[in-house]
Amino acid sequence: MENQIIFFNTLKNFKCPPEAELRVAIEQAFDQAGPELFKAFIKDYKQSVDTFKQAA
Amino acid sequence: MAKTTAFKFKSFTSETFGFTSTAWTAEALEGKAFPSDVEQLISWAADYLEPIAGKSVAYGIFPDNSKVAVAICEVVVTRHSSRSKWVKMLRVRLRPKIDEALNSVDNSSNFAMREALAIFMNATIGVLQFGESENASTIKVYGRTRQQLDFLKFLGIELEKVKTNPMKVTMEGRFLVVKSIG
Numbered sequence A: 001m002e003n004q005i006i007f008f009n010t011l012k013n014f015k016c017p018p019e020a021e022l023r024v025a026i027e028q029a030f031d032q033a034g035p036e037l038f039k040a041f042i043k044d045y046k047q048s049v050d051t052f053k054q055a056a
Numbered sequence B: 001m002a003k004t005t006a007f008k009f010k011s012f013t014s015e016t017f018g019f020t021s022t023a024w025t026a027e028a029l030e031g032k033a034f035p036s037d038v039e040q041l042i043s044w045a046a047d048y049l050e051p052i053a054g055k056s057v058a059y060g061i062f063p064d065n066s067k068v069a070v071a072i073c074e075v076v077v078t079r080h081s082s083r084s085k086w087v088k089m090l091r092v093r094l095r096p097k098i099d100e101a102l103n104s105v106d107n108s109s110n111f112a113m114r115e116a117l118a119i120f121m122n123a124t125i126g127v128l129q130f131g132e133s134e135n136a137s138t139i140k141v142y143g144r145t146r147q148q149l150d151f152l153k154f155l156g157i158e159l160e161k162v163k164t165n166p167m168k169v170t171m172e173g174r175f176l177v178v179k180s181i182g
Helices: A019-033 A037-044 A050-055 B014-032 B037-047 B094-102 B107-131 B146-159
Strands: B007-011 B057-062 B071-081 B086-095 B138-142 B167-172 B175-180
Touching: A019 B057, A019 B146, A037 B094, A037 B107, A050 B146, B007 B071, B007 B107, B007 B167, B014 B037, B014 B057, B014 B094, B057 B107, B071 B107, B086 B094, B086 B107, B107 B138, B138 B146, B146 B167, B146 B175
Parallel strands: B086 B138
Antiparallel strands: B007 B057, B057 B071, B071 B086, B138 B175, B167 B175
């Protein structure tokens, strides 16, 4: 019987970067996107619960 | 120089949810938000305070030493397969008085903008840290509208520049998808 090699497509567990580096990245994203786009982004979360049930 | 408030992403207790519910409802009744809108959100959150696999959970963003949340985040943990677990952040809702200030045309808008950014920052970092603690393989951030997706693209570009524990970030449908690499 031939040896069978089974490859598992292993998914890595997420390893969170340090908080300080994430803060810099998010601040940079805000600077690049601009305040108006960020404001629109936050405002658009005020939607019906049903919308988010679909996303879940 | 404006003082920066420190925030924490954490689950609600019955006490902190009670304080939050009372404060948010009062602010809505003062005209800072649609009362029915806040009532619907609080009613939803009341049913989702405990984590249940595959169901949404309401987390709060709290200023240090405060029992009133400045934002409510909807997070859901789903098991995509036996080796793949996803943590998704679906929305971040601001406290009515911050939301109102953000939309005003006077100077309070600038302060509220910085506060909203600090809240979103803590929500995002909180959900990434939560994903690690849950042994998730993938973290997703939902964007419903075109503008939300546009902002998430900027966020993805910057997250990929992080050096420690580098991440691969893609847009898949209406989600920003974050995974560890290396």
